[in-house]
Amino acid sequence: MIDPIYALIIFFAVLIVVLVLFFPGKGIITRWKKIKSQTSRVLIEDALKHLYDCEFKNLDCSLNSLTGNLTLRADQTASVISNLESMGLVTSTGNKISLTSEGRSYALRVVRIHRLWERYLADNTSVSETEWHTIAEEREHETTDEDANRLAARLGNPLVDPHGDPIPNADGEILVKQGITLNNLEEGKYARIIHIEDEPKEVYAQLTAQGLYPGMQIYVLQSSKGKIRFEADGEECVLAPVLASNLTVVPFTEKESVQESFENLSSLETDGAATIIGISNAMRGQQRRRMLDFGIVPGTVVHTRLRSLKGDPAAYEVRGALIALRKNQSDLIHIKKIKEN
């Protein structure tokens, strides 16, 4: 019989080795895969995407910014660029690198696949939103055009990705929405968020943690050098201007109907009644369809009927049926309370 002390030592040694090898995200296996995946195809596609991004934002793209973006050494980047040049995908004059039309259509193809995957992850999986970009970044290099078309068809040929970026169609056409960044919006204006920049990841995580999503209506309360204070879906948010510059918004024109102030279904007290105003765009995919199937559409009257022990979930009466919703769902349903006499 093996001595229990030795047995335990061997066990924990094996456990540590397994953890070091396979720990999700940080294990040696994952890192090794990541290094192996830096093939020339991946580098070329990532370089094209970055160049396209610069072009889209009207920035000049240099060897330096590309080196930073691809996390390579300068000489390696240079060889990638010369590779691209010989393939006729980019031209470089002096310090400035720009896309040829072939290069642009290749870049758009990659962008399309990337955004389709993000859309897929958002609608059809329970992957959290901070991970969409990272996973799409891997899959975009492994997807063929046919697969991308099939994916698009399965998703119902979506127009925008979950961050609000337009998805190029199969012919490489792309819809451009004009907007301004939130730090340039004046006080006292209503606007709609059309885009949330998903890079850098840390900033994106901060913005989504505030519950911001494309399609959200906001109202600027105060805009100063130090901070921007605004109301979003009835709740007050404060952002530093640096963060706010990652949000693109479109101010409401006079004609458009500004949605009056509303509350969330979760705030409806027990036995209270309310009219549905709408479902937030942050509720997506199957979950959204389920809500619509229940008849949760603008104009429907709901009553809160039951609360479970901790108040979550709560049961609502909708069109004669009793339906239980979790708080993270009822937070995304906009209502207007009905005052009962």
Next chain:
Amino acid sequence: MNNVEEIIQKANKYRWDIGENLHDSILESIYTDAARIADKAVTREGGKQKFDWDRWIDKLVTGRWTGFPIMFLLLVIVFWLTISGANVPSAMIASLLVDTVHPLLKDGANFLHFPWWLSGVLIDGAYLALAWVISVMLPPMAIFFPMFTLLEDFGYLPRVAFNMDNLYRRVGAHGKQALTMSMGFGCNAAGVIAARIIDSPRERIIAIITNNFSLCNGRWPTQILIATIFIGGAVPSFLAGVTSAAAVMIVAVLGVVFSLVVSWALSRSVLKGEASAFSLELPPYRPPRFLQTLYTSLIDRTLMVLWRAVVFAAPAGVAIWLVSNVTIANVSLAEYFIKWTDPYAMIIGLNGVIILAYIIAIPANEIVIPTVLMLTVLTTKVAGFGAGAGVMFEMDSVSDTAALLHTGGWSVLTGINLMLFSLLHNPCSTTIYTIYKETKSMKWTLISTFLPIAMGIVICFLVAQFWRLFA
């Protein structure tokens, strides 16, 4: 000529113009139309509503102070009725199939001059396994499932899901998993099928994989027997009953804890790629339809599960008989295997007999103990127990069973680890097959099979080492 392409282009153009909210708008207008039509055709009685029974019951069964006590009370009643109600018919069926029909069949075989191996394979192997599974499995299922279905039919079960959802939400699962889990206490295969009530893909797979952590009806007798012998035997006799009952409850509660922990881990790892959409309807209450419920639950649940178990049990009976009777140089295959695995099994606080029993008795947990006893007699060569190699048996007296197991070299640690391993091992083959049928996926089937075994081995190992260190 280019008609089709033109149409597609036009459609694409409109798609860009109309934008994303088309589906919402269509649904909204459908509801508006429906409401307008309904308003024209339906008259509603105005004024104050009558006393609303549904609302009253809802307040009671989901109430702050009443909800959980009612839930536990009903659960206890259902289990008590199942356990106490199943004893008598179980004993009757066992005495009929095992004690009466089995010898008759043997006599018949002798009369017809069957060779000994043929009557062994067919009667001692296949038939006995079948008889055992039916007598232990049928009565509890025939009581448990109809009661469960009645509660379901009445409309109470969705309220349980409502009460429990807060807990299950935190581990990434659905409140209805509380229901499939309780169903699993009856039978894991039925619990896996019951996971159909969860319509969110991710949560449904979680419920299926973790169902095995509910101690099923085939494992309760093992737990009770082993706890009585080893836990109850280790304390003063006036405490024996309470202590062994507590030990069994601890194992069952441990199973619930494992199911929550594993749900949490799965929802954050391998199951991230599955969609999750919560919804829970609380249907109106209605008087249960007794006869219909009895009929459907007997046909759908009991007989179907039983049929699958029977299909798997017969070949297992053959295998059990063969490994103990096929000999090489006068030593049976079973003894070779037990001798070979014993040193490894000892490391995790079990023994070769238990390992072999769990491998060949994979079709049904019900026949694990009979197989263990038969194999113990086979390897220890004690006289006076059992009915020969490959013939499963159980003993009426607990103290005889204890004596036999002690002769087999069992200690308190073996008993504790057998209880843990009985909780944490692969699902029976009926359940594995059902998981495959329900998920249509090799991946989930393999995970549900091997995840519990891995957990069982690790936990038994740790318990064994710490036990040897400190006890």
